[in-house]
Amino acid sequence: MDFAWSEEQTQFRESVKKFALEELNDGLRERDKRSEFNLEGWRKCADFGIHGLPIPIEHGGLGADPLTTVGVLESLGYGCKDNGLVFSINAHMWTLEVPLLDFGSKEQKQRYLPRLCNGSLVGGNAMTEPGSGSDAYSLQTTAERRGDRYVLNGSKTFVSNGGVGDLIIVYATLDRSIGPNGICGFLVERDYPGLQVGRALEKMGLRTSPMAEVFLENCEVPVENRLGREGNGKNLFTHSMNWERACILASAVGAMQRLLETSIRYAKDRKQFGQSIGKFQLVATKLVDMKMRVDQARAALYQTAWLQGKGKSIFLEAALAKLTISENWVRCAEDAIQIRGGYGYMVESEVERELRDALGSRLYSGTSEIQRVLIASLLGL
């Protein structure tokens, strides 16, 4: 395995870091309080090329390989403290752009991908329902073919980018009696008749990433907006989740590196009992553990992306990467608070927000428990 960055990749990563530090953090504390999406930041990231990183140039993207993609997203996460904005971008990329790229018709790709890459369309994902979370394929939303349209009925919750999404991928079943084999994905535009975005859902963390309920009442979707073949939704969703698990926490590795560096600086500067608190072994070992966790997370991320770039299946590695990074991110954020003591508990330290944001990573794209079930199974257990 070779994880060495070329000069071009290094320059790109550095430019993203600089851009993020300078352009994406102003006003974050207030936006977090108000659960406000940074649309300007979204557009800036799109202009920079972030949204289209893994999408081929002919569809409006940058055509980056998986390792370059996660490397750039890691730099974005280092520079951008707005984990909610980064989460929204990730949801847009992995749940909509990539399935569209790999399962979409030529017309669908031409119609949507360039505008998804340039950020003029915001993508959303509607899989989860009130009664189906980890058991995603037990969804109840139905789709019925009527002539040149499908008619969708049901309700979705935890819809990523729900409040701001222009194009949402909605999963529904054509035939409940055949279980997962009846599921199908649909590209649903916000203004289609019968689609109603419900209340915004207030979250503990990632508050700047909009999330909402979506209701489908005789929502009419043109046949040409079915993504993939009828009944292929399970395959579509599995593919989407595989990419998401492999890549969605790349930015978290950057965030962890930032937490480590600021915590080391704090431990050196903060004096108690006549010396820097970093000189106390109980504090120093926390920083060592943080360093260990960042390196573990980065290794899992890079290994998975490298394998993916070689065309290998990464079901096991993606689940391991997602589990490793999310658990380590939470522990890093906890340690960062503990090292700062009471100051770390204060909102103005901007560390408590990191913990709130990190906790969500144990839940989305499959909980840590689901990742363990998946990994155990793939180990042959």
Added chain:
Amino acid sequence: MTHESSAMSIVKEFILDEFLPGEEPSRLTPTTALVSTGILDSLATLKLVTFLEQTFDIQVKAHEADEEHLNTLHTICELVDSKR
């Protein structure tokens, strides 16, 4: 033994071991439905795809991991053979 029959016996043994333990081997025929009957659920499909890629040194594309290509031993072996 031809390539096809060799691949089929390897895949058949894997499916029997992993997803149909205790099943009489003769009941798993080249045309036994695997996806539509739920023998290959989503997790089992991931395991089968990983097995096929590693055993036969092939790459299964995302859109190929579906009922059309994986529903029977026969279609699985057709997919494998098309990539070798």
